[in-house]
Structure formats: C-alpha cells, structure tokens
Amino acid sequence: MLERVRKRMSWPIADHTAYIxxxxxxxxxxxxxxxxxxxxxxxxxxxxxxFVLVPPSIFNGIRLNEMKLLRTRGILADGxxxxxxxxxxxxxxxxxxxxxxxxxxxxxxILETIIGMEALRKLRLELDGCSDALKAYKC
Amino acid sequence: xxxxxISIDDELERQVRNRISAIGGFSKGALSxxxxxxxxxxxxxxxxxxxxxxxxxxxAVRGKRVLAEASTLKELANELxxxxxxxxxxxxxxxxxxxGARRLGMRTTARHRAGKG
Numbered sequence: 001m002l003e004r005v006r007k008r009m010s011w012p013i014a015d016h017t018a019y020i021x022x023x024x025x026x027x028x029x030x031x032x033x034x035x036x037x038x039x040x041x042x043x044x045x046x047x048x049x050x051f052v053l054v055p056p057s058i059f060n061g062i063r064l065n066e067m068k069l070l071r072t073r074g075i076l077a078d079g080x081x082x083x084x085x086x087x088x089x090x091x092x093x094x095x096x097x098x099x100x101x102x103x104x105x106x107x108x109x110i111l112e113t114i115i116g117m118e119a120l121r122k123l124r125l126e127l128d129g130c131s132d133a134l135k136a137y138k139c
Numbered sequence: 140x141x142x143x144x145i146s147i148d149d150e151l152e153r154q155v156r157n158r159i160s161a162i163g164g165f166s167k168g169a170l171s172x173x174x175x176x177x178x179x180x181x182x183x184x185x186x187x188x189x190x191x192x193x194x195x196x197x198x199a200v201r202g203k204r205v206l207a208e209a210s211t212l213k214e215l216a217n218e219l220x221x222x223x224x225x226x227x228x229x230x231x232x233x234x235x236x237x238x239g240a241r242r243l244g245m246r247t248t249a250r251h252r253a254g255k256g
Contacts, residue, residue, distance in 0.1 A: 027212040028226045047244020068230040073240040088212055088231045101212045
C-alpha cells in the first residue's frame with residue numbers, strides 16, 4: 001500500500017549554512033558513523049557535484065580506507081584542483097527513512113562533512129530563507 | 140472537463156481550504172483550480188529516476204573479472220559474504236560512472252575587514 005503522507009522534515013539554517021543530519025555507512029563492512037542515536041551534521045552544498053565528502057577521520061573510522069579506492073579530482077571555485085579518494089558506501093537520513101548508496105570521498109585537510117548534489121537526487125528540498133529553515137522529503 | 144474523485148490526507152485538505160480562504164475565499168471551482176495547478180506542476184517535473192534510467196548496478200571486480208553484481212551495496216555485500224570473498228580484495232564499481240572531476244563549492248569562514256595582515 002502506498003504511504004499516504006510522506007515523511008517531511010524541517011531543520012534550522014544556522015549561521016547561513018544548511019545542515020542535514022545524516023549517518024555515513026560502510027555498507028560492505030557493516031560500519032556506521034556516528035553510532036547509536038547520534039547524527040552527523042552534513043553541510044548541504046549545491047556547489048559540490050559529488051555524493052558525500054567526509055574528513056579522513058570519518059572515512060578511516062568506518063574503514064572505507066581498507067577498501068580498494070577510486071581516485072577522483074575535485075575542482076574548487078577558483079580553479080584549484082584537489083586529489084580525492086573514494087569508496088562506495090551509503091548515507092542515511094533516519095528522520096526521512098532515506099538510504100542511498102554512492103561514492104564517499106575524502107582528502108587530507110577536509111574538516112567538514114559535505115553532502116552534494118548526487119546525494120540529493122531523490123530528495124525534494126526547500127530552502128526557506130524567510131524562516132531560516134531547510135525542508136526536505138523523499139521524491 | 141474530466142471529473143476525478145480523489146481522497147487526500149485530512150490535514151492536507153484543511154491546509155488547502157485554509158489557504159484558499161486566506162487568498163480570497165471560496166468561489167465556484169476554486170478547489171478544482173488548485174488541484175489543476177498542482178497537477179500541472181507535477182506533470183512538468185522530470186519523471187522519477189527508475190522510469191527513465193536503467194537500474195543502477197554495483198560490481199565487485201578483480202582485475203577484469205566481475206566476481207559479483209547486485210543492485211544495492213547491501214546485496215553486493217551479502218553476495219560477497221556468500222562467495223567468501225574478502226571485500227578488501229575487490230574494487231567496487233557502480234554502473235553510474237563518476238563523471239570527470241568533482242566541482243567543489245567554497246565556503247567563507249571568519250569575515251574580517253580587508254586590510255594589512
């Protein structure tokens with residue numbers, strides 16, 4: 001039976017930055033960050049065309065570094081290039097019952113978790129600047 | 140004119156009726172116009188992925204040999220366990236290619252007045 005009302009969430013926009021509370025999974029090894037009920041605040045970045053970018057500590061923490069890695073390249077807004085390495089994993093947004101597989105990438109010096117356009121393909125998002133809120137639900 | 144009987148969530152119906160009242164009150168056909176507009180917006184959207192794109196596949200590859208294949212990573216992990224293949228010894232690829240370089244946005248942090256230092 002079709003779910004009649006889709007789960008919809010609204011999160012506050014803090015300091016001009018929209019965050020989405022997520023979990024990052026190494027689905028192959030069965031490792032998740034963070035553990036338990038805690039969630040990781042990922043910066044919503046529509047300027048990032050990838051799936052998810054995480055700091056090396058998280059990447060290594062869920063043992064993605066133990067998998068055979070793919071090498072990619074990131075281009076910053078000023079044209080500078082950054083070497084990225086990645087492995088396939090998953091993210092979930094528990095509040096939306098959302099789970100999606102994709103390439104999780106990292107690079108030395110990355111300090112924040114960034115959620116990019118590839119991860120948002122199956123979500124409808126409303127950035128409401130008038131009430132400083134990010135609203136989201138699944139397609 | 141087509142006539143469609145639909146059932147919607149009570150709360151959604153209440154919100155729609157309140158909104159119509161707030162922007163000029165109920166008139167004949169007001170509710171139909173709202174639903175017509177909603178349907179036009181829905182039709183203008185791209186169809187959901189599985190209708191237009193082939194289903195995604197994940198493959199565990201060693202050299203040129205595909206050792207396992209599945210539609211999700213979870214299924215692929217189960218398949219590797221079943222085949223007793225160490226996931227560390229295979230390269231996992233997706234049928235959805237990584238297209239060229241990633242564009243990375245830029246963030247501003249502390250804002251200071253431009254000047255010396």
